[in-house]
Amino acid sequence: xxxxxLAVVYLLVLTSLAPGDVLVGLALGLAVALALRPRRPKxxxxxxxxxxxxxAAVAAQTAAEMVLGSWRVAxxxxxxxARPGFVEIxxxxxSRYETALWGVLTGEAPDEVVVDAGRETLVVxxxxxxxxxxxxxxxxxxxxxWQRKVVQ
Numbered sequence: 320x321x322x323x324x325l326a327v328v329y330l331l332v333l334t335s336l337a338p339g340d341v342l343v344g345l346a347l348g349l350a351v352a353l354a355l356r357p358r359r360p361k362x363x364x365x366x367x368x369x370x371x372x373x374x375a376a377v378a379a380q381t382a383a384e385m386v387l388g389s390w391r392v393a394x395x396x397x398x399x400x401a402r403p404g405f406v407e408i409x410x411x412x413x414s415r416y417e418t419a420l421w422g423v424l425t426g427e428a429p430d431e432v433v434v435d436a437g438r439e440t441l442v443v444x445x446x447x448x449x450x451x452x453x454x455x456x457x458x459x460x461x462x463x464x465w466q467r468k469v470v471q
Contacts, residue, residue, distance in 0.1 A: 321348070324348070325348030326341070326344035326348035327344075377469055380461060381424050384424075384427065384428040387428070388429045388431060389430075402448055402449040404448035404451075405442055405445075407440045408443060409441075410436075413462065417462065418441065421458070422441075424466070431444070431446075
C-alpha cells in the first residue's frame with residue numbers, strides 16, 4: 320500500500336501516466352517503502368495496560384522533577400551554595416528512541432539541560448552537580464523502572 324501511495328505521489332508530481340513513468344514510480348515507491356519499513360524490536364513490547372501505566376508514571380515522575388528542579392533553581396538564585404557542572408551518564412542499553420525520550424524528559428526540569436547524547440554517554444549540565452553518582456543512579460533507575468516500558 321505504501322509503495323502504491325508513494326508511486327501516486329511521484330506520478331502527481333510528474334503529472335504523467337505514461338507506462339514508463341508508472342513503472343519507475345512503482346519501483347521507486349517499493350524501494351522507499353522497503354527501506355522505511357519499521358524494524359521489529361528485539362524483545363516483545365510490554366502489554367498495552369502496562370505501557371499506559373508506565374507512561375502515566377513517567378508523566379508523574381517528570382512533573383515531580385519539574386517541581387524539584389524549580390526549587391533547586393530558586394535556591395540557587397537566592398544564593399544557596401551549589402556546584403554547577405556537567406555529569407556524564409552511561410547510555411547503557413538505551414535505544415535511540417529511549418535516548419530521545421530521556422532527552423525530552425530531562426530537559427523539562429529547569430535545573431538540568433541535556434548537552435550531548437553520544438553513542439556511549441549522555442551529558443547533562445546541572446545547577447548542582449555535587450553528587451554525580453546520585454545523578455547517574457537517579458537517571459538509571461528512572462530508565463529501568465518506567466521509561467524502558469514506554470518506548471519499546
